[in-house]
Amino acid sequence: MVVRVADAVGKFIYGYIFGDDWMVAVVMILALVATGLLLRAGVNAWWLVPVLAVAMTGFSLWRRRATIARTA
Amino acid sequence: MTGAGVVFLTTFLAAVVEAVEMVTIVVGVGATRGYRYTLIGAAGGLVVLAIAIAVGGIALAAIPIGPLRLVIGSLLLLFGLQWYRKGIVRVAARGFAGYHPQELQEEEEGPPESGFDWTAWFLAFKGVTLEGLEIAIIVVSFGASAGQLGPSILGGAAAIVVIGATGFAIKGPLERIPRSFLQLVVGTLLTSFGTFWALEGLGVTWPQSDGDIVLLLVFYALSAAIFIGLERRARRRLLAVAQS
Numbered sequence: 619m620v621v622r623v624a625d626a627v628g629k630f631i632y633g634y635i636f637g638d639d640w641m642v643a644v645v646m647i648l649a650l651v652a653t654g655l656l657l658r659a660g661v662n663a664w665w666l667v668p669v670l671a672v673a674m675t676g677f678s679l680w681r682r683r684a685t686i687a688r689t690a
Numbered sequence: 691m692t693g694a695g696v697v698f699l700t701t702f703l704a705a706v707v708e709a710v711e712m713v714t715i716v717v718g719v720g721a722t723r724g725y726r727y728t729l730i731g732a733a734g735g736l737v738v739l740a741i742a743i744a745v746g747g748i749a750l751a752a753i754p755i756g757p758l759r760l761v762i763g764s765l766l767l768l769f770g771l772q773w774y775r776k777g778i779v780r781v782a783a784r785g786f787a788g789y790h791p792q793e794l795q796e797e798e799e800g801p802p803e804s805g806f807d808w809t810a811w812f813l814a815f816k817g818v819t820l821e822g823l824e825i826a827i828i829v830v831s832f833g834a835s836a837g838q839l840g841p842s843i844l845g846g847a848a849a850i851v852v853i854g855a856t857g858f859a860i861k862g863p864l865e866r867i868p869r870s871f872l873q874l875v876v877g878t879l880l881t882s883f884g885t886f887w888a889l890e891g892l893g894v895t896w897p898q899s900d901g902d903i904v905l906l907l908v909f910y911a912l913s914a915a916i917f918i919g920l921e922r923r924a925r926r927r928l929l930a931v932a933q934s
Contacts, residue, residue: 630823635765637772646771650764654892664894667885668906671767672913675775679917682779683924 639681642674694841700883701832701845704876705825707773709850710869713857715817723810731811735818736850742826743843750834760891762831763884769828770880777874778914782921786868825850828880835887874914882906 636643649670656663720728750758825846833842886896886903896902 634824634827635768637769639775642771642775643768646768647764650888650892653889653894657893662895664889664896664902667767667889668909671771671881671885672910675771675778675913676917678775679778679921683921687928 639678642678645670645674694838697833697836697838698841698845698848700876700879701825701829701842702849703872704828704832704880705846705849706853706867707869707872707876708821708825709853710867712818712821712850713853715821716814716854717857719810719813719817723807723813727807727810728814731814731816732818734811735815735822738819739822739826742823743830743846746826746830747834747839747843750830751839755835755837756891758891759835759887762835763887763889763891765884766828766831766835766880767884767888770877770882770884773873773877774881774910774914775877777870777877778917779921780870781874782918782925784870786871822850832880832883835883878907878910878914881910 646667649667653663653666656666716728716732719731750762829842829846830839833839836842882903885906890896898905
């Protein structure tokens with residue numbers, strides 16, 4: 619019972635953060651870290667996260683379309 | 691500080707997306723197994739959600755606003771991007787079409803003639819807690835980050851009440867709600883606010899201060915429109931190849 623609950627909670631947290639494309643989440647986490655590092659270096663890089671969010675969405679959609687085209 | 695109206699509207703719309711599914715499950719189970727134990731299960735699920743919101747709200751209120759915005763903003767950004775992407779794909783495929791629920795799995799046995807119907811109770815309880823958990827997380831995190839927990843909870847609760855009342859009064863309208871489009875709108879809102887709060891939590895200075903939330907919304911919305919156009923063009927090309 620405890621194992622099943624822990625398994626369900628783990629899957630929910632994974633789904634909440636990574637969803638169906640883990641690459642988008644990983645790149646966005648790296649973008650946040652990079653923004654923090656740039657801030658410490660004196661660069662106010664407010665543009666990095668929004669630009670990468672849109673770029674990764676486009677990349678993810680392109681990968682999805684490519685997969686569908688391959689299997690069709 | 692984000693306005694109470696914006697917080698209410700965002701959590702209301704986010705809750706509508708999940709509440710449509712939640713109420714559809716409850717109405718479906720109630721119609722097939724009877725409403726008495728289904729409603730007891732749904733009420734149990736709502737109590738669990740209320741406790742989760744209360745505990746989460748109290749816990750988050752104790753954390754300083756800077757680190758809170760970084761953590762919650764990052765989570766909202768990651769989650770918002772998922773809805774943003776799903777919304778783009780679904781709107782490109784179905785436009786403003788409503789939600790067509792998957793048929794509920796048929797039970798091998800019907801409801802018991804007497805005694806507690808645990809199946810109806812469990813299906814309704816599970817439907818409400820699972821679909822509602824995302825509402826609870828959005829309500830608590832969005833409300834705490836904006837410093838507007840009251841309007842945030844009101845927005846979530848209002849959506850459940852409105853969709854619940856509509857679902858039980860007449861089933862038809864639920865299927866006409868453009869859930870995919872709403873998911874895209876909420877995904878855009880969560881991604882915009884998540885970006886703004888996460889970066890503010892990191893110490894970024896926004897050039898136009900709070901006005902940059904509007905610019906982020908416009909930027910993400912225009913990008914979504916372009917992606918929908920690209921998705922539709924790719925679908926048409928794929929269909930043409932399949933037909934030739």
